[in-house]
Amino acid sequence: MSSAMVSAPESASSGKLSRTTFTVALIGNPNTGKSTLFNALTGMKQHVGNYPGVTVEQKIGALQLDENTRIDLIDLPGTYSLAARSPDEMIAVDVLLGQQQGAQKIDAVLAIADASNPERNFYLISQLCELKLPVVIALNMMDVAESKGLKIDTDAISAALGTRVVAICANKGKNLDGLRAAIKAALQEKLPPTGVLPAFPAAMTGEIDSLMQELKGHAATLNREVNRLEAFRVLVDKGGYAEQRLEKLLGTGFCQTLESHRQKASRIPLPAEEVRVRYGWVKEVLAGAVARPAQPPPTRSDAIDKILTHWFTGTLIFAAMMMLVFQSIFTWSTPLMDLISSFFDGLGASVGASMADGPLKSMICDGVIAGVGGVLVFLPQICILFLFIALLEDCGYMSRAAFLMDRLLSHAGLSGKSFIPMLSSFACAVPGVMATRTIEDPRDRLTTILVAPLMSCSARLPVYSILIGAFIPEDTLGGWLSLRGLTLFAMYGVGLVVAVPVAWILKKTLLKGETPPFLIELPSYKVPDWRTVLLRVYDRGKAFTLRAGTIILAVSVVVWALSYFPHDAATAEPFNAAVAKVEASSETDEIKKGKIEEIEKAKDGTYLRQSYFGTMGHAVEPVFKPLGWDWRISMAAIASFPAREVIVATLGTIFNLGKDEDEESESLRDALKSATWEGSPKKLFNIPVALSVMVFFALCSQCAATLATIKRETNGWKWPIFSFTYMTLLAYFGALLTYQIGMWLGWGG
Amino acid sequence: MPTLDRLKPGQRATVKSVSGEGSAIYQRLMEMGVFEGAEIEVVRFAPLGDPMELRLHGYNLSVRKSEALNVQVEVLA
Numbered sequence: 001m002s003s004a005m006v007s008a009p010e011s012a013s014s015g016k017l018s019r020t021t022f023t024v025a026l027i028g029n030p031n032t033g034k035s036t037l038f039n040a041l042t043g044m045k046q047h048v049g050n051y052p053g054v055t056v057e058q059k060i061g062a063l064q065l066d067e068n069t070r071i072d073l074i075d076l077p078g079t080y081s082l083a084a085r086s087p088d089e090m091i092a093v094d095v096l097l098g099q100q101q102g103a104q105k106i107d108a109v110l111a112i113a114d115a116s117n118p119e120r121n122f123y124l125i126s127q128l129c130e131l132k133l134p135v136v137i138a139l140n141m142m143d144v145a146e147s148k149g150l151k152i153d154t155d156a157i158s159a160a161l162g163t164r165v166v167a168i169c170a171n172k173g174k175n176l177d178g179l180r181a182a183i184k185a186a187l188q189e190k191l192p193p194t195g196v197l198p199a200f201p202a203a204m205t206g207e208i209d210s211l212m213q214e215l216k217g218h219a220a221t222l223n224r225e226v227n228r229l230e231a232f233r234v235l236v237d238k239g240g241y242a243e244q245r246l247e248k249l250l251g252t253g254f255c256q257t258l259e260s261h262r263q264k265a266s267r268i269p270l271p272a273e274e275v276r277v278r279y280g281w282v283k284e285v286l287a288g289a290v291a292r293p294a295q296p297p298p299t300r301s302d303a304i305d306k307i308l309t310h311w312f313t314g315t316l317i318f319a320a321m322m323m324l325v326f327q328s329i330f331t332w333s334t335p336l337m338d339l340i341s342s343f344f345d346g347l348g349a350s351v352g353a354s355m356a357d358g359p360l361k362s363m364i365c366d367g368v369i370a371g372v373g374g375v376l377v378f379l380p381q382i383c384i385l386f387l388f389i390a391l392l393e394d395c396g397y398m399s400r401a402a403f404l405m406d407r408l409l410s411h412a413g414l415s416g417k418s419f420i421p422m423l424s425s426f427a428c429a430v431p432g433v434m435a436t437r438t439i440e441d442p443r444d445r446l447t448t449i450l451v452a453p454l455m456s457c458s459a460r461l462p463v464y465s466i467l468i469g470a471f472i473p474e475d476t477l478g479g480w481l482s483l484r485g486l487t488l489f490a491m492y493g494v495g496l497v498v499a500v501p502v503a504w505i506l507k508k509t510l511l512k513g514e515t516p517p518f519l520i521e522l523p524s525y526k527v528p529d530w531r532t533v534l535l536r537v538y539d540r541g542k543a544f545t546l547r548a549g550t551i552i553l554a555v556s557v558v559v560w561a562l563s564y565f566p567h568d569a570a571t572a573e574p575f576n577a578a579v580a581k582v583e584a585s586s587e588t589d590e591i592k593k594g595k596i597e598e599i600e601k602a603k604d605g606t607y608l609r610q611s612y613f614g615t616m617g618h619a620v621e622p623v624f625k626p627l628g629w630d631w632r633i634s635m636a637a638i639a640s641f642p643a644r645e646v647i648v649a650t651l652g653t654i655f656n657l658g659k660d661e662d663e664e665s666e667s668l669r670d671a672l673k674s675a676t677w678e679g680s681p682k683k684l685f686n687i688p689v690a691l692s693v694m695v696f697f698a699l700c701s702q703c704a705a706t707l708a709t710i711k712r713e714t715n716g717w718k719w720p721i722f723s724f725t726y727m728t729l730l731a732y733f734g735a736l737l738t739y740q741i742g743m744w745l746g747w748g749g
Numbered sequence: 750m751p752t753l754d755r756l757k758p759g760q761r762a763t764v765k766s767v768s769g770e771g772s773a774i775y776q777r778l779m780e781m782g783v784f785e786g787a788e789i790e791v792v793r794f795a796p797l798g799d800p801m802e803l804r805l806h807g808y809n810l811s812v813r814k815s816e817a818l819n820v821q822v823e824v825l826a
Contacts, residue, residue: 081780085773117808120782148807238771269770275779296807305809311796403811407797410813517777517816522802522809 022187023072023104024063025095027128028112029121030078031396031523033140036532037112037170038075041180048539050715052101056091065184072104080120082127083233083271084241086442093242096131097227108134108186115145115152115167116524118290122282123275129161129193130229134186137165138179143172144524147300149293156289162194171529198281204273207265208232214257218250235261236270239514301396301524308400318404321397322423325388329381329427336380344373362564363557371556374643375549378430378705383541385424385431389438390536392420394528398438399520406518412500413507415441415518418448422499425455426492429706433713434540441516443507449713450723451503453706454495456698459645463697464491466648470669471690487691494698498730544709551708559642562612571610575603601653608653613639627696627732628689628739630677637696644702686749688742692735700731751824754801754817756791762822763788769819782806783820 028034039046042061049058059075076092084090094100096109111128113121118139128135137157145152158165164182168175208231215226215234233242235258247255262270307313348365355361392398402416409418417439425432432452439445456464468484475483582595608614617635624634632654640647648668655671675684701707707720714720742748756762764787769775782805783789792802792809800813 080777083776083780085776117806119806120780120808123780123782150807237776239773240776271770271776271779272767272784275784279782279784292807309793309795309802315796399811403795403800403802404797406811406813407795407799410799514773517774518800518811518813519774519777519781519816520811521781522811 020068021070021072022107023074024108024110024183024187025074025076025106026110026112027076027092027096027124028078029080029114029124029521031399031521032078032112032114032121033170033529034075034078034112035536036394036529037138037140037168038073039529039531039535040170040173040176042073044535046535048543051091051103056088058103063180065180069184069187071183071187073110074103074106079124081124082229083237085237085239086241088442090241090245093230093233096128096133097229099224099227106133107190108136108183110136110138110183112138112140112170114523115139115142116148116150118145118150118152118286119279119282122285123278125161126198126278126281129163129195130197132192134189134191135161135163135193136179136182136186137161137163138170139165139167140170141526142167142174143169144526147297149297151291153289157285160195160285160289163192171526195285196281198277200277201268201273203265204235204268204270207261208235211235211258211261215246218254222246222249234258235265236274238262238271299524304525305400305522308397309403314400314404318401321392321401325385325420326423326427328388329385329424329431333380333384333427337377340377340380341373344369344376348373359564359567363560366564367557367560368553370560371553372549374556375545375552375705378428378544379541381428382431382434382544383537385427385435386537386540387533389420389435390533391528393438394526394532396523396525399522402520403522412451412503414447414503415439415444415516417520418444421448421452422455425452425457428457428459429453429455429703430544430709433706433709434544436713443511443513444516446714446719447503447506447511449710449719450506450726451499453701453703453710453723453727454499454502454699456492456495457703459643459703460491460697462645462648464488464694466651466668466672467690467694470672471685471687487694491694491698494695494734498699498734502726502730543712549708551711552705555642555704555708559639562616563608563639565612566610567607568610571606572603575599575606604653605655608650626739627692627735628686628743629693630684632675633684633689633693637693637700637702640697641700641702642704644697644700647697687747688739691742691747692739695738696731696735698731699727699734701727750821752818753789753791753803753812753820753822754814756822756824758791758793761788761790761825763825765821765823767820774816774819778812778816778819781810783810788825789822 026034026038038059038061041063045062047060049060050056051058056077061073061075063071063073065071074095076095077088079089079092082093082096084093091100095103096106098105109128109131111125113125125135125137139152139154139157142152152167154165154167164186166175166179166182168179170176208228211234212226212228212231215222215231219225230242233240234246237243243258308317348369351369352361352365355364389398392401398420401419404416405419406416409416418436420438421432421435423432424435429452432455433449436445436448436452439448464487468487472484472487477483477486578599579596582592582599585592587595613635616638617631620634620638621629621631624637629637632651636647636650636654639650651672652668655668655675672685673683676682677684701724707724710720710723711717750765751762753762753764764783764785766785767775767778767783778784787805790804792804794801795811800811801817803810803812
């Protein structure tokens with residue numbers, strides 16, 4: 001960086017609007033219509049990234065005020081206060097204080113508040129007014145406030161705060177021009193609020209000041225100056241993240257200092273005092289400005305809630321709603337997914353037809369094109385699920401769903417917010433893991449991410465279907481309970497039954513910590529904003545395709561290489577000779593074609609057996625033998641690690657049936673039934689072997705797409721690696737137990 | 750003194766004190782407006798008996814019973 005650039009900020013602040021790009025932070029409580037306002041102000045000009053080291057998304061949108069003035073609007077996560085208790089919550093504080101790595105310094109704060117609930121919303125505003133930055137307040141949902149009988153005088157609030165207050169209806173786009181004008185004026189004026197700020201007792205402020213002095217002495221160790229607001233949070237938030245972070249950097253000496261400051265201030269109960277003073281301040285600010293009716297009129301939202309959270313109708317509607325969500329991701333997305341699959345199959349075939357045989361053709365068709373198809377095939381499910389989630393969340397139902405389901409999930413140490421991600425994972429863990437974004441608590445979210453892939457997704461169904469069809473007798477229990485149906489039910493149950501203790505153990509060990517509060521607002525119902533809903537769907541689809549897609553594609557090419565090479569040309573010779581012999585024979589074309597197909601299938605099978613995957617299958621056979629598997633089953637299982645559904649095709653190839661086998665295929669079932677251990681007449685499969693393969697597939701982490709999504713959602717490799725390891729171990733021991741118990745029970749026949 | 754979790758739907762109460770200072774739950778309760786002097790109405794309980802829905806400061810809040818246990822209240826007639 002040149003020296004001229006270092007001195008630039010000084011000249012910029014002295015010059016009159018010499019800078020044309022400003023940075024403004026948008027912040028507010030959850031459910032205030034923050035996303036709607038953000039989308040209304042910035043439209044499609046948004047950029048989504050990640051803050052380093054945390055799972056919070058960094059969302060920045062461009063807002064053009066006039067030809068010369070552009071604003072980078074940073075959308076901060078919804079929060080009720082600046083008292084952060086986790087790294088994720090600290091992001092908002094750091095961005096506001098201008099000390100967030102990779103984020104611009106803030107020129108002004110745009111605070112959005114729900115006009116229908118001013119008291120609680122102004123608690124956060126009391127903290128924002130202390131930032132010594134210009135603050136513009138957007139008082140949203142004025143229509144809802146009116147329906148609740150509230151009369152709000154924005155001018156009076158503005159006068160009391162000494163800053164700009166603009167009444168808007170973000171979902172109807174009402175008075176956004178007024179808001180833009182207020183932001184522009186605030187940026188030109190560069191004045192923090194001039195009204196009275198919350199007045200804390202001298203004993204408290206004195207301790208903050210002296211703590212601040214001490215922290216100044218640590219500037220070199222910290223590599224930055226500590227802002228007074230941070231010193232405030234360190235002192236007041238016992239066990240909060242601001243304290244934890246400094247403790248880590250400054251060591252135990254700092255803990256003692258902090259404790260002595262707290263003891264000196266001990267005449268006042270610190271956190272309670274902050275809350276008391278702030279709510280007192282809010283009361284004063286709103287005193288002459290907000291008039292409430294003595295008897296609040298019954299609102300439509302209350303009437304809806306009487307039905308939707310009623311013990312009977314509410315439960316019924318919830319169950320119906322979840323059925324609808326589940327059905328749509330499970331079955332309605334199938335035609336679209338089939339369309340995408342067949343498009344890429346067709347593309348692969350037509351590209352293949354125009355290329356010469358060889359590794360390049362094979363890589364492009366079986367590696368790249370199949371890989372891209374393997375990424376895009378998930379899009380319909382992701383888009384459909386997020387359409388539902390965005391709709392349910394934007395209309396206000398999502399928090400009711402959490403309210404209804406919380407008790408059930410609290411047994412596993414989770415909260416009601418984990419319900420939808422878990423349910424979605426029965427269709428596919430990829431959208432399920434992405435849906436955990438609705439869980440604010442980082443530990444709850446991570447636990448949900450880690451157990452969601454245990455739910456039996458739709459890709460496991462083909463495996464269950466073919467093995468059940470081939471090996472579970474078509475008997476019934478007690479004359480009506482089908483044994484096959486029961487086995488399928490058991491396979492779906494395995495994941496769920498295992499997930500509960502896994503979640504519980506995770507919450508007791510690796511993700512141990514204070515139980516997060518389950519205080520959630522049940523906001524008034526409203527008509528969803530279509531722009532917010534569609535942008536959310538678009539956002540999720542794009543994030544998946546770009547970030548997870550690249551990893552999935554890379555994995556597909558590696559898998560292709562492992563199943564293709566070494567590809568010794570000599571292997572093909574006897575098969576080619578056989579083909580030539582058939583062609584030279586005097587049979588009809590029909591018979592020739594059939595015979596050649598048989599030979600080609602046998603050739604593919606031989607190549608697969610000679611491939612690196614085949615070698616690996618032989619190498620790991622001793623490991624899988626206690627599960628009742630031979631090297632071919634082992635190889636098929638290994639080849640299915642990137643995507644479990646390929647096992648059907650792999651089994652097809654390895655038993656010389658060709659790649660196009662599917663779970664309905666009679667010939668594959670027959671081939672599995674008649675397969676024997678190599679060099680022995682003993683049947684390879686029996687009921688315990690089939691069950692052990694199914695249990696393995698039920699519990700194993702065989703999905704590169706899920707792991708790539710976990711990597712993206714947790715912003716690192718640690719958790720995908722953990723997820724892979726624990727699930728694979730679980731699968732191995734689960735399958736081992738199943739086989740051994742099955743044999744002991746005499747099911748081996 | 751009764752705690753908030755003991756109230757029945759439709760009952761109203763004033764918060765007398767909140768215990769558990771320094772915990773995340775205490776802090777969150779405070780921020781959400783559950784502090785000394787606040788007036789709270791119990792709206793309903795979830796179908797499985799927990800959590801409970803409250804109305805305070807003109808908005809609705811869902812709280813687990815184990816959290817409401819920290820709030821000492823005086824029941825209003």
